[in-house]
Amino acid sequence: MKILVVDDEADVQPLFLQRFRKEIRNNEFDFSFAQSGEDALNYLHSSPSEVVLILSDINMPGMSGLELLSHIREDFPTPPPPVVMMITAYGDEENHRQAMERGADDFLTKPLDFNLLKEKLKTFNE
Amino acid sequence: MTVFYFLAAFLLIRRLVKRYKLSLIYPKWASMLSTATWVIIVIYIGISTTLDHWAADILGAAILLGLLQYVDREPDFDLQKPYLQANYPLVAIGFINGLAQLMAENFYEKYSNYFQLATLAAFVWIFSKFANSNKQEEALRLAAERKAELEALVSARTAELVKQKENLQEIVEELKATQDQLIQSEKMASLGELTAGIAHEIQNPLNFVNNFSEVSMELIEEMTEELEKGDKEEAIAIASDIKQNLEKIRHHGQRADGIVKGMLQHSRASSTTKEPTDINKLADEYMRLSYHGLRAKDKSFNANLEMNLAENLPLIDVVPQDIGRVLLNMFNNAFYAVQQKSKTHGAEFKPTVAVTTTAQGTWMVITVRDNGTGIPDAIKEKIMQPFFTTKPTGEGTGLGLSLSYDIVVKAHGGKIDIDSKEGEYTEFTIKLPLK
Numbered sequence: 001m002k003i004l005v006v007d008d009e010a011d012v013q014p015l016f017l018q019r020f021r022k023e024i025r026n027n028e029f030d031f032s033f034a035q036s037g038e039d040a041l042n043y044l045h046s047s048p049s050e051v052v053l054i055l056s057d058i059n060m061p062g063m064s065g066l067e068l069l070s071h072i073r074e075d076f077p078t079p080p081p082p083v084v085m086m087i088t089a090y091g092d093e094e095n096h097r098q099a100m101e102r103g104a105d106d107f108l109t110k111p112l113d114f115n116l117l118k119e120k121l122k123t124f125n126e
Numbered sequence: 127m128t129v130f131y132f133l134a135a136f137l138l139i140r141r142l143v144k145r146y147k148l149s150l151i152y153p154k155w156a157s158m159l160s161t162a163t164w165v166i167i168v169i170y171i172g173i174s175t176t177l178d179h180w181a182a183d184i185l186g187a188a189i190l191l192g193l194l195q196y197v198d199r200e201p202d203f204d205l206q207k208p209y210l211q212a213n214y215p216l217v218a219i220g221f222i223n224g225l226a227q228l229m230a231e232n233f234y235e236k237y238s239n240y241f242q243l244a245t246l247a248a249f250v251w252i253f254s255k256f257a258n259s260n261k262q263e264e265a266l267r268l269a270a271e272r273k274a275e276l277e278a279l280v281s282a283r284t285a286e287l288v289k290q291k292e293n294l295q296e297i298v299e300e301l302k303a304t305q306d307q308l309i310q311s312e313k314m315a316s317l318g319e320l321t322a323g324i325a326h327e328i329q330n331p332l333n334f335v336n337n338f339s340e341v342s343m344e345l346i347e348e349m350t351e352e353l354e355k356g357d358k359e360e361a362i363a364i365a366s367d368i369k370q371n372l373e374k375i376r377h378h379g380q381r382a383d384g385i386v387k388g389m390l391q392h393s394r395a396s397s398t399t400k401e402p403t404d405i406n407k408l409a410d411e412y413m414r415l416s417y418h419g420l421r422a423k424d425k426s427f428n429a430n431l432e433m434n435l436a437e438n439l440p441l442i443d444v445v446p447q448d449i450g451r452v453l454l455n456m457f458n459n460a461f462y463a464v465q466q467k468s469k470t471h472g473a474e475f476k477p478t479v480a481v482t483t484t485a486q487g488t489w490m491v492i493t494v495r496d497n498g499t500g501i502p503d504a505i506k507e508k509i510m511q512p513f514f515t516t517k518p519t520g521e522g523t524g525l526g527l528s529l530s531y532d533i534v535v536k537a538h539g540g541k542i543d544i545d546s547k548e549g550e551y552t553e554f555t556i557k558l559p560l561k
Contacts, residue, residue: 009330009334011334011374011378014370014371014374015334015337015338015341015374018338018341018344018345018367018371019337019341021344021345021348059326059418059421061417061428061429061430061431062428062430062431063428064428067428089326089329089330092425094425094426095425098426110329110330110333111329111332111333111336111337112333112337114337114340
């Protein structure tokens with residue numbers, strides 16, 4: 001399963017690669033990374049059908065995660081649309097409401113509980 | 127005609143009584159003057175009923191002369207001198223009258239009208255002087271009163287002014303103390319605004335520290351397994367990952383450390399120690415803090431941050447927390463301006479805040495540019511003034527820019543320039559000497 005992780009923090013990449021070391025080795029997950037909403041959209045446009053699941057931070061400079069979410073829902077309606085999970089450090093009602101309104105499938109708060117995330121990803125993988 | 131000499135003497139005494147009645151020296155003279163009045167009357171009656179005309183005239187003139195001499199020598203009555211002088215013609219005419227009657231009786235008889243006229247004229251002269259000097263004295267008295275009033279007024283005003291001056295000095299002292307407090311509370315206020323930004327900025331590195339250390343523990347377990355299996359190569363690969371992770375942990379630990387230190391520096395009362403400072407690092411740090419600070423308050427807010435930081439800039443000698451405060455203030459203003467604009471403009475408006483650093487000649491140039499609401503021409507002159515703010519009451523102290531000006535221009539010998547177009551952009555340029 002191809003997963004795109006969008007976060008402006010560069011170190012998210014080695015972190016995910018190590019956290020999901022076994023899964024990657026077993027070819028359960030395949031991760032790609034983007035450091036901004038714009039990067040993520042470019043990536044999605046260049047390989048539309050590959051990505052099954054997107055994990056995106058909300059608070060990023062430039063295009064925010066919520067804007068990215070809206071773009072994804074507009075630009076890629078073809079079934080099956082990718083699963084989008086939003087992540088934010090500010091786990092407040094307003095962000096949650098907006099994420100759900102714009103069509104997010106799930107809403108996670110930082111610091112990420114990787115075991116929980118793993119469980120969730122696996123349910124989508126089945 | 128004898129009556130005129132006594133009348134003149136009588137007038138003189140009455141005049142003295144009248145003039146000095148209210149003065150301090152009067153008690154000394156009171157009884158003598160009233161006695162003199164009666165004595166004059168009694169002598170007049172005595173003389174006029176017993177003596178010949180000529181003798182009465184000479185005696186009258188002599189008594190008047192004596193009185194005049196006496197008063198003239200008395201320092202208490204100095205002011206009366208002009209009046210006294212008016213009496214001498216009458217004295218002279220008195221003697222002439224008397225002598226003429228004694229030695230040339232026929233002549234006197236023949237021209238008695240003229241003699242009488244002269245006596246009358248001399249008396250009228252005295253009388254006119256009497257009336258006239260009354261007026262003059264009245265005028266003088268009024269002038270003196272007025273002068274005294276004015277003097278009292280002037281000294282009252284002077285006292286008032288001195289008191290006001292003292293009050294003002296006290297107020298200035300109080301204001302100085304208040305200003306120091308305000309500067310400190312401005313620092314604390316901007317720190318308060320930053321708290322959310324700081325929390326976010328510290329949370330991120332802490333998450334990494336926690337995550338990388340957890341993952342490293344897993345890796346060590348795996349490494350042990352690999353070693354037990356005898357897969358040395360895989361074990362070495364894992365070891366290098368662990369090493370990388372430890373570096374990440376250290377990196378993010380230092381990041382959090384730097385933020386906390388910066389925060390402490392920011393809140394510290396005042397330090398004037400200049401030290402070699404990396405302006406790019408400072409700009410980057412405070413831009414993030416400011417951005418996250420605003421985002422924490424307004425979660426829907428988003429902006430493009432552009433950092434055009436020149437590479438290989440030299441370190442410059444500045445007080446880092448002070449310049450940091452200036453940058454923070456500029457960034458806060460910039461984000462506020464784009465936030466305000468995004469409230470009125472729709473989604474097509476892309477809020478952007480850009481910071482640029484370059485070295486130009488002998489200056490380090492930092493520009494902070496936003497595409498926000500801009501500064502109206504009407505208030506451009508005022509924005510550096512203390513307590514001037516466009517923010518609603520309670521949101522801004524109005525001290526940010528004025529403190530920035532003090533820090534950059536007065537404390538660092540630099541410059542601040544403002545360029546702005548209302549509704550389009552604002553650009554602050556800070557110049558700091560490289561050496």
